[in-house]
Amino acid sequence: MPIALLVPLGIIGGLVSGIFGITPSTHAQPSGRLNPVRDPNQVPTARYGRGEAVDLSLIVEEWRDRYPTIPIFVCSCNAETCGDTDRWPFRAYVRYQPLVALGDFNAAHNEDTGFNCFEMETGRRPE
Numbered sequence: 134m135p136i137a138l139l140v141p142l143g144i145i146g147g148l149v150s151g152i153f154g155i156t157p158s159t160h161a162q163p164s165g166r167l168n169p170v171r172d173p174n175q176v177p178t179a180r181y182g183r184g185e186a187v188d189l190s191l192i193v194e195e196w197r198d199r200y201p202t203i204p205i206f207v208c209s210c211n212a213e214t215c216g217d218t219d220r221w222p223f224r225a226y227v228r229y230q231p232l233v234a235l236g237d238f239n240a241a242h243n244e245d246t247g248f249n250c251f252e253m254e255t256g257r258r259p260e
Contacts, residue, residue: 176195177191177194184223196233204252205233206243207251208233208248209250210226215227215228215243215248220242232248234259237260240259241259241260244259
C-alpha cells in the first residue's frame with residue numbers, strides 16, 4: 134500500500150478510535166463490550182492461586198465473562214481438611230470453607246478431595 138494512502142487511513146483510524154474510546158489498552162469481549170486489557174497476573178484467579186485473599190464473587194465474575202457457557206460450581210469443604218495443593222487453587226481448606234469450580238471436571242475433582250459441589254444456576258451435582 135502506498136505511504137500516501139497509509140497516512141490518511143491512520144488519521145481516520147485514530148479518529149474512529151478516539152470517538153469510540155478504543156485504545157491500544159482495550160479490546161472487544163465476546164459479549165461485545167469493550168474492557169481494558171488485564172494483566173494476566175492480576176486477574177482474580179491468578180491472585181487467588183498465589184494465596185491472596187480474593188472475594189470469590191470476583192472469580193465468578195471473571196469466569197462468567199470469559200467462559201459464559203461453562204457452568205460454575207459452589208463447593209464447601211465437607212471434611213476436616215480438603216483440597217489438592219498440586220493444582221489450582223494450590224491450597225488446603227478446612228471444614229465448611231467455600232470454593233468455586235469452573236466446569237463439571239473441576240467440580241468432580243474437588244468432590245474427590247472432600248468437597249460438596251453444586252452448580253450455581255441449577256443446584257445440580259457435577260457429572
